[in-house]
Amino acid sequence: MLRTHTCGELRTDHVGQTVTLAGWVIRGRDHGGLAFIDLRDRYGVTQIVFNPDRDADMHELARSLRAEDVIQVSGEVVLRDDRENEKLATGKIEIRAHELKVLNKSKTPPFEPGTSELPNEELRLTYRFLDLRSERLQEALIVRHRLTKLTRDYFDEHQFLEIETPILGRSTPEGARDYLVPSRVHEGSFYALPQSPQIYKQILMIGGYDRYMQIARCFRDEDLRADRQPEFTQIDIEMAFVEQEDILTLVDGLIARILKDLRNIEITEPLPRFDYHDVMEKYGSDKPDLRFGLELIDVGEIAASCDFAVFKKTMETGGRVRGLNAKAAADRYSRKDIDGLTAFVGEYGAKGLAFFKVTEEGLHSPIAKFFSDEDKQKIMEAMQAEVGDLLFFVADQCSVTSAALAALRNRLGKELELYGVDDFECCWVVNFPLLSYNEDEKRWDAEHHPFCQPVEEDVQYFESDPAKVRAQSYDLVMNGYELASGSVRVHDQKVQQTIFDLLGISAEEAEERFGFLLQALRYGAPPHAGAALGLDRLVMLLCGNDNIRDVIAFPKTQKAADLLSGAPSEVDPHQLRDLRIKVDIPK
Incomplete structure (x- = not known):
């Protein structure tokens, strides 16, 4: 040594x-x-x-x-x-x-790893070997190591087996695009890197391994965001002979152990369970940040009878008028600031952002003249408004009001410092719709994936009103981020084909795409359920970061490039010839 x-x-x-x-x-x-x-x-x-x-x-x-x-x-x-x-x-x-x-000896480094003023991310990713020496990154990777060990220990205590599933598998495109790997031996055929171990872990349940877990590598060829990567790691679990609540209770214990051991934070079990439609109504999002209030409030009844044309016309055409109350924020936002917020909600489809500042004299706004004193009083009561508050409203179709106000809510929560860096709030969102209607293609899509078991009492709506069918699916939300997602799986092949029929997948196509799973379901498949937790995203939250690349040793950029190694890159023509691949890129 x-x-x-x-x-x-x-x-x-x-x-x-x-x-x-x-x-x-x-x-x-x-x-x-x-x-x-x-x-x-x-x-x-x-x-x-x-x-x-x-x-x-x-x-x-x-x-x-x-x-x-x-x-x-x-x-x-x-x-x-x-x-x-x-x-x-x-x-x-x-x-x-x-x-x-x-x-x-070292060359003069382009930046000092220990500097408190971070250089631009492109430079840090290019010289990742220097950035890895920083205390910031080292702490994140240590947390990642401890989290992974803790997770394995926790599931081992609950009699889970860690079983590896294939990295080279069959392409079954659902949602994100697959990363394809050409086969040299089987000319013209391709493997796909797994978007998740979903089908394999279901087959493990059918094979009798009733408690499975894996720290699984997954790959998705999709557009990236700050909390997404083309290759990522998830804590993958599956259980047989269980119901939904068994999975939720198990994950509750894991989250409680993680927060206690890694952040010395005590949480109450069980974690709250909220219905999907309730959180969409109250927060406009299926991943609500519960560290602060700012709940959405419907003022449609008032809007329908006022003289403000935008509100009134929206209600007449089947839309909604909803708002939120930024407490004590009237003096924090100038008219210029509000114009900026108006442009911000426009990115989520909103055509405008109405507002009132609550003053000693009443509601102050360019649109106040269109509201009677009685209407103003009703708005004050509905919004629980007090002097100094700032009231915001969006009038549009329901989906737009949800998206715009949810984004505005999160931005205000951060700007008004309504939570601290050490605050952690978790909840489960349950009873998602099984299907969502694709207006562009005029067909039904699976809300999560096509293997979710429907809620039993909703099966009656399969033919008459598929939108009413709820799935036994669930998401775990932490501080406004989706941390885990899972469902009770379909274990009856007939029910599975009914869902495929609604999705426009014929029996022949289903056999072509998912035949090996459907075949397994015919041979004594037990009731089973599972979930997957995003390990990278969990580490990001535990470290107080908002960029997932800051907790991964060798991340990709938002364009899926590795600036350190230069991947992806061109390859030797001999390799392409061996694979019978011709690259034909238009000039």
């Missing part, structure tokens, strides 16, 4: 010992002839002092060191002569160097 201790290990009880450390130079300083070096590894930082009276050559070598040089140093642990550094765990001691060896 090139070191006897790490740079975060030494304390006052090591004083007098001769030790050897190895790591990266952070910075050097000269104080009255003495040279000081701060040495870093992933465990911490230790101060090294070089005295020219002891070894002039070593002192000069120390003074020549630059940031990110890799060195080995031996010396005696002593108490600091100067004031201790309370910011460091090793801040009461230093190493009085006896020997110094330069293991490797």
Whole structure:
């Protein structure tokens, strides 16, 4: 070993010992002839002092060191002569160097890994090997490691088996596009990288492995966002001979253990369960952030009878008028700020954003003249308005009011600082629709996926009104992010084909696309259910980040590029010839 201790290990009880450390130079300083070096590894930082009276050559070598040089140093642990550094765990001691060896010199880095002012993300991803040395990233990857270990231990305690499912599988496109892998042996055929282990884990249940889990790698060729990656990791689970509540209770225990062990936060079990239609009505979103209020309020009855044409016409055409009350925010937002919010909700389809500021004299707004005193009083009562409040309204079709006000709610919650970085609020959203109607293609789509078991009492609506059919599906939401999704699975092949029929998938096409699952369902499939938790997203939330790339060692950009390695890249023509692939890109 090139070191006897790490740079975060030494304390006052090591004083007098001769030790050897190895790591990266952070910075050097000269104080009255003495040279000081701060040495870093992933465990911490230790101060090294070089005295020219002891070894002039070593002192000069120390003074020549630059940031990110890799060195080995031996010396005696002593108490600091100067004031201790309370910011460091090793801040009461230093190493009085006896020997110094330069293991490797570094070029001048394009940025310092320890800087508090982060360089642009493109630069950090290009030089990811430097960014990985930062305390910020190291802490995130340590949390990730601890979370993964804790998860395996938790499921092991509950008699789960970790079983690997294939990475090379069959393309069964549902939702996002597959990443395809050409086969050299089977010319003209392709494997697909798994979007999830969904079908395989259902087959495991049919195979008798009643409690399965996996830290699973998944791949989706889709447009990216700050909380999405083309390749990601999920905590995947499946159970046989269970009902929905069994899965929810199991995951409740996992989340409680994670928050307690990793953040020392106690939560009450069971986590709240909310109906999908209730959260859509109250928050406009199926992933509500419960750290703050700002609930949506329907004022359609008032809007229908007022003289404001926008509101009145919206109600006459079957739309809705809904709003929210930003408490004590009237003085926080100028007219220019509100114009900015109007443009913001426009990104979600809203044609405008009406507002009232609540003053001592009443409701103040450019549209106030269109409302009678009685209407204004009704609005005040409906919105529970007080002096200083700022009331916002969107008039449009239901889906637009939900999307626009949900986005506005989240933005106001952040801007008005209605929650803290250490606040965590979780809930389950249950009873999602089984199907959603695709207006563009005039057909039904699966809301989650086509393998969700319908709620038993809703089966009667399959032919008469498919929109009424609820699925035994559920999402876990944490701080406004979808953290997990799952469902009770269809285990009866006849029910499965009924769902396929509604989706426009014929029996022949179903056999072609999902035949190996349908075949398995015919051979004694038990009732089963499962869920998948986004591990990357969970680490992001635990670390207080809002960008998933900050908790992945080697992430891709929003264009699915790896700036470090240069992937994706062109390949040797011989490889393409072996695969019988011709690249034909229009100029």
